[in-house]
Amino acid sequence: MASVLRQAARLASSRCLTQLSAASSTSRLGASSYNFSPSSRNASTSSTIKVQLDSNTGVAIMMFQNPPVNSMSLDFMTEFVIAWDKLELDKSCRGIILTSALPNVFSAGLDIMDMYGTTPEHRTAFWKALQELWLKVYGSGKIVVAAINGASPAGGCLMALSCDYRIMIDNPKYKIGINETKLGIVAPFWFKDCLENTVGYRMSEMSVQYGILYNSAEALKIGLVDQLVPEDKLISTATETMIKWFAIPDYARQISKAMVRKATMDKMLAGREADITNFVTFTNKDSIQKSLGMYMEMLKGRKAK
Numbered sequence: 001m002a003s004v005l006r007q008a009a010r011l012a013s014s015r016c017l018t019q020l021s022a023a024s025s026t027s028r029l030g031a032s033s034y035n036f037s038p039s040s041r042n043a044s045t046s047s048t049i050k051v052q053l054d055s056n057t058g059v060a061i062m063m064f065q066n067p068p069v070n071s072m073s074l075d076f077m078t079e080f081v082i083a084w085d086k087l088e089l090d091k092s093c094r095g096i097i098l099t100s101a102l103p104n105v106f107s108a109g110l111d112i113m114d115m116y117g118t119t120p121e122h123r124t125a126f127w128k129a130l131q132e133l134w135l136k137v138y139g140s141g142k143i144v145v146a147a148i149n150g151a152s153p154a155g156g157c158l159m160a161l162s163c164d165y166r167i168m169i170d171n172p173k174y175k176i177g178i179n180e181t182k183l184g185i186v187a188p189f190w191f192k193d194c195l196e197n198t199v200g201y202r203m204s205e206m207s208v209q210y211g212i213l214y215n216s217a218e219a220l221k222i223g224l225v226d227q228l229v230p231e232d233k234l235i236s237t238a239t240e241t242m243i244k245w246f247a248i249p250d251y252a253r254q255i256s257k258a259m260v261r262k263a264t265m266d267k268m269l270a271g272r273e274a275d276i277t278n279f280v281t282f283t284n285k286d287s288i289q290k291s292l293g294m295y296m297e298m299l300k301g302r303k304a305k
């Protein structure tokens with residue numbers, strides 16, 4: 001319990017036991033083509049991450065803009081973590097909405113080109129960056145809502161699973177899931193743990209083996225996402241949801257969150273070095289490189305048709 005309290009205290013970087021008074025300003029927050037209100041401030045933009053923090057609401061929106069498909073490259077993940085750390089340190093920010101600035105895709109998951117034909121040193125840095133990103137988002141004391149506005153396979157799904165609440169556009173063409181086996185690769189244990197924590201043992205057993213990508217209605221049915229909304233209500237719903245969560249005193253919520261997530265985080269932290277070695281060794285294999293190459297060709301060929 002003491003370590004949970006210590007963890008929670010560390011996580012409690014956002015202001016504690018405060019109530020937000022400016023819920024009324026949410027009505028301005030309408031569509032996924034989001035118009036930031038005049039009270040928006042601390043806007044920061046890197047080449048792949050756009051952040052807007054609304055000082056009235058305490059809600060930050062972090063948008064991915066890494067065309068064409070928001071793949072999680074080493075550069076993208078590095079910029080993500082820098083932007084994330086900035087928000088974590090900002091006491092006026094109580095919650096973060098993760099969404100995409102691109103149409104039709106939340107995130108295509110890990111950038112395959114960072115795993116294919118790259119050096120072991122590059123892949124080590126790449127995997128460390130992913131671990132870092134996940135530890136930050138999953139372990140955050142802030143409230144984190146995923147506003148899923150498009151496809152969200154593999155690493156994109158992990159990103160969503162690391163949040164506290166997932167809202168997805170109600171559109172059967174958008175798919176989400178842990179589909180790694182379809183690429184001939186194996187999602188690491190902590191991807192699986194996040195899925196299992198969310199949808200349960202049996203569903204994750206089926207899901208990770210078959211590499212199932214669920215459409216939005218299926219994802220809602222199995223609890224992979226919490227809510228479906230029309231496209232034009234995505235950001236307003238995410239903001240309203242966040243403001244409801246703000247009614248809970250931060251400190252109590254943070255300790256509770258840390259308590260629930262501690263075992264999953266500790267397991268990953270304990271296996272962190274081995275996980276890097278495993279990834280680099282695995283992706284060194286000719287057979288894995290071949291699978292990744294074929295998958296990239298398939299993606300490109302699909303477009304050519």
Ligand SMILES: CCCCCCC/C=C/C(=O)SCCNC(=O)CCNC(=O)[C@H](O)C(C)(C)COP(=O)(O)OP(=O)(O)OC[C@H]1O[C@@H](n2cnc3c(N)ncnc32)[C@H](O)[C@@H]1OP(=O)(O)O
Pocket residue numbers: 068069071104105107108109110111112113151153154155156179180183185186187188278279282283296299300303
């Ligand atoms: C021990 C550990 C072992 C290793 C574990 C590793 C865990 C891995 C996790 C992952 O996340 S692996 C990545 C999994 N991702 C996918 O399977 C998604 C693949 N992409 C798609 O299905 C589609 O692109 C999309 C996201 C549904 C979007 O479709 P859309 O029709 O809009 O775009 P496309 O024409 O398919 O793609 C445009 C462009 O982007 C390239 N691309 C797509 N996904 C990726 C990616 N993940 N990484 C790098 N590049 C990607 C695609 O090839 C096209 O490129 P160009 O032809 O324009 O050059």
